[in-house]
Amino acid sequence: MNDQEGFAISVEEAEIGYQEGGVPIGAALVSSHGKLLGRGHNMRVQKGSAIHHGETAALENSGRLPASAYKNATMFTTLSPCDMCTGACILYGISRVVIGENGTFLGGEAYLKQRGIEVVVLGDKKCQDLMGKFISEKPEVWNEDIGEEVRVHSKEAKA
Amino acid sequence: MNDQEGFAISVEEAEIGYQEGGVPIGAALVSSHGKLLGRGHNMRVQKGSAIHHGETAALENSGRLPASAYKNATMFTTLSPCDMCTGACILYGISRVVIGENGTFLGGEAYLKQRGIEVVVLGDKKCQDLMGKFISEKPEVWNEDIGEEVRVHSKEAKA
Ligand SMILES: [Ca+2]
Ligand SMILES: [Ca+2]
Ligand SMILES: [Zn+2]
Numbered sequence: 001m002n003d004q005e006g007f008a009i010s011v012e013e014a015e016i017g018y019q020e021g022g023v024p025i026g027a028a029l030v031s032s033h034g035k036l037l038g039r040g041h042n043m044r045v046q047k048g049s050a051i052h053h054g055e056t057a058a059l060e061n062s063g064r065l066p067a068s069a070y071k072n073a074t075m076f077t078t079l080s081p082c083d084m085c086t087g088a089c090i091l092y093g094i095s096r097v098v099i100g101e102n103g104t105f106l107g108g109e110a111y112l113k114q115r116g117i118e119v120v121v122l123g124d125k126k127c128q129d130l131m132g133k134f135i136s137e138k139p140e141v142w143n144e145d146i147g148e149e150v151r152v153h154s155k156e157a158k159a
Numbered sequence: 160m161n162d163q164e165g166f167a168i169s170v171e172e173a174e175i176g177y178q179e180g181g182v183p184i185g186a187a188l189v190s191s192h193g194k195l196l197g198r199g200h201n202m203r204v205q206k207g208s209a210i211h212h213g214e215t216a217a218l219e220n221s222g223r224l225p226a227s228a229y230k231n232a233t234m235f236t237t238l239s240p241c242d243m244c245t246g247a248c249i250l251y252g253i254s255r256v257v258i259g260e261n262g263t264f265l266g267g268e269a270y271l272k273q274r275g276i277e278v279v280v281l282g283d284k285k286c287q288d289l290m291g292k293f294i295s296e297k298p299e300v301w302n303e304d305i306g307e308e309v310r311v312h313s314k315e316a317k318a
């Protein structure tokens with residue numbers, strides 16, 4: 001599959017999450033050969049989970065893989081990745097992270113680049129509208145998901 | 160509970176993991192008031208999981224918590240945290256990470272410090288011996304767990 005198809009799956013996952021009453025962030029992990037390795041969405045509400053975010057859910061649903069499987073792989077995600085998901089992409093040596101939007105939240109993009117990962121931000125309005133809607137509907141769930149008491153727009157390192 | 164008790168739980172978790180045939184890394188998350196929030200161990204082998212490491216398993220087993228619950232909390236872990244677990248501790252604003260050993264593997268300690276988290280390394284021989292034994296017994300499982308094809312001792316950013 002191409003980038004457009006990979007990204008479309010992440011959006012589909014976000015929409016499923018929203019329909020389930022959850023945090024609407026979706027992700028898809030696609031290999032260098034264009035094969036879908038795994039897809040998933042945030043499961044905080046659905047599973048009471050602190051670690052199943054979009055990107056980590058896609059990794060989890062990809063199952064156990066050798067390091068070579070992640071080589072030159074792309075993580076498609078509807079929202080700028082939080083610090084945990086940033087670290088997960090670094091751990092597995094994913095080469096590229098394609099992000100729907102970073103207007104509602106800016107995560108670890110600078111650190112991804114610092115660690116040699118290509119970052120592409122699409123500025124997708126559909127993703128931004130869905131997150132904006134969710135945050136206005138359930139601000140406390142969203143704050144909990146990013147480990148904050150009040151809304152923040154960025155958790156990038158100040159350094 | 161005090162630090163000694165918190166760390167002992169992480170070691171207990173690592174030993175349970177080893178007995179189950181898994182990657183022997185354990186963790187315990189303890190609140191500022193000394194309450195155990197959650198404990199867990201790496202579940203790569205047991206659950207075919209790519210994201211249930213020691214620290215993330217402890218976070219997952221702590222359930223959904225508001226940001227305030229993590230304030231001044233300590234993550235006890237038997238091994239230097241990988242990039243994903245490093246990011247998970249940063250995401251939730253954990254204040255201190257107490258590490259059994261970093262001789263078999265050096266993870267994101269420098270980045271934790273850069274993000275304002277206190278890092279304590281105990282240099283615990285028991286932890287180091289258990290990891291060393293596991294790595295020599297199942298090197299391919301260990302490499303997979305840290306996203307590498309061959310053994311590396313450090314994944315710290317070169318920068
Ligand atoms: Ca905070
Ligand atoms: Ca690598
Ligand atoms: Zn995340």
Ligand SMILES: [Zn+2]
Pocket residue numbers: 212213214240241242243244245
């Ligand atoms: Zn880890």
